[in-house]
Amino acid sequence: MPESLLVGFSGYARLWADPRVRMVYVAAFFARIPQLSVPIVLTLVVVEKLDGTYTQAGLVVAAETLGAAIAAPWRGRLIDRLGLRRVLVPSIIAVALIYPVVAFASYTWLVPLAFLVGVFLIPIFTVVRLALAVMVEDEQRRTAFAADAIMAEASFIIGPAAGALLATQAGPGIAIAAVGVCQMIGGLMFFWVNPPMRRVKPNEPTGPTMAGRWLTAPVMFVFLVSAGTVIALAGTDLAIIAELRELDSVGSIALVFLFWGVGSLVGGLIYGALPMSIRPTHLLLALGLLTIPVGFGSTVWSLTLWVVPAGVMCAPAMTAASEALTRLVPEDRRGEAMGWQGTAFMFGAAASPPFIGASIDAVGAWGGFAVGGAIAVAFALFSYGEQLVPRFGTKLVSQPVR
Template sequence: MSGYRVLWRDPRVRSLFVAAFFARIPALAAPLVFTLHVVQNLDGTYAQAGLVAAASTIGAGIGSPWRGRLIDRLGLRRAVIPSVVAVAVLYPLAAFASFVFLVPLAFCMGLFLIPIFSIMRQALSVLVSVDRRRLAFSADSVVAEASFIIGPATGVLVVTQFGASAALVAIGLSEAAAGAMLLRLDPPLRSVAETPDAQRGEELAATKEPWMSAQIGFLFLISGGAVITLIATDLGIVAVLETLDNTGAIALVFALWGGASLVGGVLYGAWHRSYRPTHLLLALGLTTIPVGLAGNVWALALAVIPTGFLCAPTLTAAAEWITELTPEDRRGEAIGWHGTSFTIGAAIGAPAIGLSIDQVGPWGSFALGGLIATVIALIAWGAQLLPGLGPPPKADTSVAPSQLHD
C-alpha cells in the first residue's frame, strides 16, 4: 500500500485527485436523477428513461473523441471551456422541459460533457512513471468510487427534499464549478515541452502512424461490456427497490455497491501484477446475473457486493492497457474513443435494460446485463486466441519495494 502514499505526496497528483473527486459527484448523480425525473415528474416509463440516457450517451460518444483530439491539438483550457458553459445552461433547461425536448437536450449534454475521465487518465499517464501507472489508475478508480458513493445518494437526497427539477439545476451549476476547478489546475497532458498551438496541430496532422489496432479494439469492446453491466446494476437496483416500495434504501445499496468497487480498486492497484481485462469482465458478468434473485433489501445489498468488487479492476485494467498501447501524441484521441466505447455500450444497453425491466421485471435487468457482458468477454477471449489478434506481451509494471520510497 505504500505506493499510494507515494502518489499522495506529489502535490500535483493530490490536487488532481481532489478536483476529480468533486467534479465527478454531480456527473455520477445525473443518471439516477434523470431516471427519477422521467419516471416521477414526467410520468414516464423506464424505457423512456433509458431513451434519455441513450441520447446523452450517443452525444458523448460523438463528442468524446472530438474533444480528445482538440485537447491534443489546442490544450485543456481551450477545448474544455465550451463544455463548462454548456452544462451551466443545458441542465437548467432540462429541468423544465417536456419529454419531447428532454431527449435532444440530453444529446447536447452528452456532446459537451466535461471529459473528466479522459483528462484524468491522460494527466496521470504524464505525471507518474510507467511503473506506477497501475497504482495511479487504480487510485483514480478509488476516487471515482468514492464520488459514486456520494453522488447518487446526494442526488436522491436533493430529489427527496427539493424535487428532481431542483436537482437537475444543482447538477448543472455544480458541474460548471467543477469544470472551472479543472481549468484552474490545468494539469499537463503531454510530457514533452509545449509547442505553440498551430505548430502542434501541424505536427499532429503530419503524424501518419496509426494508433488503432485489433488489441485496442478488443479493449474498447470490453469497456463497452463493462458499462452495460454497470447500467444494468444501476437501473436494476432502483427498479427492485421501487418494487419493494423502499426507495429510501437506494443510498444504502449504492453505498455498498460502490464501496465494494472501491475496495476492489485499492487491492487491484496494490497487487503485484495486472490481470487481463477479458478475464475480469467475464467474472463481472457472471456475478451480475444472479443479483436479480434478491427478494429483499438486505439480500440485494449483499448480492451487489461481488459484482461491485470487480467494477473498478475491470475498468482500470482496460484503461491501463489502452494507455500502454497508444503513443503519447495520440493518447487524447485514443482515450476519447475509449470514452466513446463507454457511451456506445450505454446507448445500446440503457434502452434494452429499461425495456427488460418494463417487460419481465427488475430481475431482467441483472440477467440481461450480466449475460451481455459474459458473451462479450467470451467472444473477445476466443478471438484473442487467434494468431495475430492476441494481446502483446505486457511489460512488468510492478513496483519494487526500493522504488516505493524514492
C-alpha cells in the same frame, strides 16, 4: 498480508505525496459527483416528474450518453492539439445554460436536451487519465489509475445517492438544475488546476510515423471490453432503482449504492497493489458473472449483499482497460484514444438502457441484472479472440511490474 501487497499499498502514499497528482485527484473527486448523478436524476425526472416508463427513461439516458459518445474522440483530439483549458471553456458555458432548461422541459424536448448535455459533458475521465499517464512513472501507472478508480468510486458513493435524495426530497427539476451548477463548478476546478496533458507542447506537430497507427486490433478489443463493463454497470444501476421501487423502498437507494461503491473501492484498492496486471477480459467476465445473480435479492438487505461481489470487480475492470490502452497507444495520440474509449463507455451506456429498461418493464427488476450481466459475459467471451488469433499479438497479457 503478502509482502508484495504491502509494497503495492505503499505506492498509494507516494502518489498522494506528489502535490500535482494530489490536486488532480481532489479535482476529479468533486467534479465527478454531479456527473455520476446524471443518469439517476434523469431517470427520476422521467418516471417521477413526467410519469413516464423505464423504457422512456432509458431512451433519455441513451440520448445523453450518445451525445457524449459522439463528442468524446473529437474533444480528446482537441486536447492533444490545443491543451486542456481551450477545450473546457465551451463545456463550462454550456452546462450553465442547458441544465436549467432541462428542469422545465417536457419529455419531447427532454430527449434532444439530454443529447446536448452529453455533447458538452466535461471530459473528466480523459483529462485525469491523460494527466496521470504524464505525471507518474510507467511502473506506477496501474497504481495511479487504480487510485483514480478508487476516487471515482468514492464520488460514485456520493453522487447517485445525493442526486436521488435531492430528487426525491426537493423534486427532480430542482435536482437536475443543481447538477448543472455543480458540473460548472467542477469544470472551473479543472480549468484552475490545468494538469499537463502531454510531456511535449500541445501545439507540437504529430510525427508522420505516428499518424493512424494506434488503432490496432488489441486496441479495438480494449474498446469492446470497455463497452461491456459499462453495460454491466448500467444494468445494475437501473435494476437497483427498479427493485427498490418494487419493494417500495426508494429511500434505500443510498444504502445499496453505498455498498456497491464500497465493494468497487475495495476491489480497486487491491488491484492497484497487485504486482502484475490482469487481462481486462478476465475481469469483465467475472463482473458479468457476478452481476447476473444480483437479481436474487428480494429484500433491501439481500439486494445490498448480492451487489457487493459485483461491485468488487467494477474498479479493477475499468482500471485494467485504461492501463492496457496506455501501453498500446503512443503518447501523442492518447487523448484521441482515450476519447474513443470514452465513446466505447458511452456506447455501452447508450445502447443498453433501452433494452435493459424494456426487460425491467417486461419481467421485473431481476431482468435488468440478468440482461446487463449476460451481455458483459458475451462481450468478454468474444474478446478472447484477441488471445486466440495469433496476428492480434499478446500485448494485453499479464505483465509483472518492473
